[in-house]
Amino acid sequence: MASVNYNENDPEIIRRANELVYLMLVREQSKLPTKRPDIMKHVMKERKTSFSSVVDVANKKLQDTFGIEIVEIGEGSKKAFVLRNKLEKVLVPGHDESKRALLTIILTLIFMSGNELQDGAFWNSLRKLGIEPGEKHPEFGDVKKLIMTEFQRQMYLEVTRTPNSDPPQYTIKWGPRAHLEVTKLNLLEFVNEIYGKTDPSVWKSQYQDATE
Incomplete structure (x- = not known):
C-alpha cells in the first residue's frame, strides 16, 4: 500500500x-x-x-x-x-521468544514437508520435541489451543478439514500472514544450522521453492 x-x-x-x-x-x-x-x-x-x-x-x-x-x-x-x-526482516516478529520459537519450528516443519502437513504427522513431529497436544505444556499451556486457535486466528496457520474424512482429519498449511512475514530462505538457513550444513541448496525442492 x-x-x-x-x-x-x-x-x-x-x-x-x-x-x-x-x-x-x-x-x-x-x-x-x-x-x-x-x-x-x-x-x-x-x-x-x-x-x-x-x-x-x-x-x-x-x-x-x-x-x-x-x-x-x-x-x-x-x-x-x-x-x-518495513525496516527489519525477522522470522516471526512480535511474539514473545517462546511462542516465536514454537511458531518458527511449526512453519519450518510445514515448509520442509512440501508446504502442508496432515494433522497426524504434524502432531507426531511435535511429540518428538516433547510437545503433546493433550497435555498442558509448562511454557505454552494448552498447546493445541495455541496452535489450532490462536496461531490460526492470527492468520499464521491455515487449517482445513479433509473432505469426507471420518474420523475428521485436517491439513495444516501456512496462513497468509506467514507468507507475508516469513522468508523461506531464512528458514532454510535455520535448518542448515540444525543439521550443520553450509549450503541451503542441498535441500533441492525447498531451495527451488524458496528462490522462485
Missing part, C-alpha cells in the same frame, strides 16, 4: 486515521488481524464513505512514525489488515 498525500485540512479524516492507528497498534500486541467490520465498528461508525482515505492516511502515519505499513491479506470473507515492519 503506497504512501499518499492526504488533506491535512480535513480534521475528520485525520481524527479517524489516528483512531485507526491506535486500533491497529493495540491489536498488533496480540497479533490479531483487523478486519473491515472491526474498522467500521470502532473507527468509521456513521462516516462510511471515506474508508479508503482513512486507511491511506493511517498507513502514511504508521510508515512515517514507526516504519511499519498496513497490508491487506487473505481472500474473500477472510480478508484482514495487518502491520508489516
Whole structure:
C-alpha cells in the first residue's frame, strides 16, 4: 500500500486515521488481524464513505512514525489488515521468544514437508520435541489451543478439514500472514544450522521453492 498525500485540512479524516492507528497498534500486541467490520465498528461508525482515505492516511502515519505499513491479506470473507515492519526482516516478529520459537519450528516443519502437513504427522513431529497436544505444556499451556486457535486466528496457520474424512482429519498449511512475514530462505538457513550444513541448496525442492 503506497504512501499518499492526504488533506491535512480535513480534521475528520485525520481524527479517524489516528483512531485507526491506535486500533491497529493495540491489536498488533496480540497479533490479531483487523478486519473491515472491526474498522467500521470502532473507527468509521456513521462516516462510511471515506474508508479508503482513512486507511491511506493511517498507513502514511504508521510508515512515517514507526516504519511499519498496513497490508491487506487473505481472500474473500477472510480478508484482514495487518502491520508489516518495513525496516527489519525477522522470522516471526512480535511474539514473545517462546511462542516465536514454537511458531518458527511449526512453519519450518510445514515448509520442509512440501508446504502442508496432515494433522497426524504434524502432531507426531511435535511429540518428538516433547510437545503433546493433550497435555498442558509448562511454557505454552494448552498447546493445541495455541496452535489450532490462536496461531490460526492470527492468520499464521491455515487449517482445513479433509473432505469426507471420518474420523475428521485436517491439513495444516501456512496462513497468509506467514507468507507475508516469513522468508523461506531464512528458514532454510535455520535448518542448515540444525543439521550443520553450509549450503541451503542441498535441500533441492525447498531451495527451488524458496528462490522462485
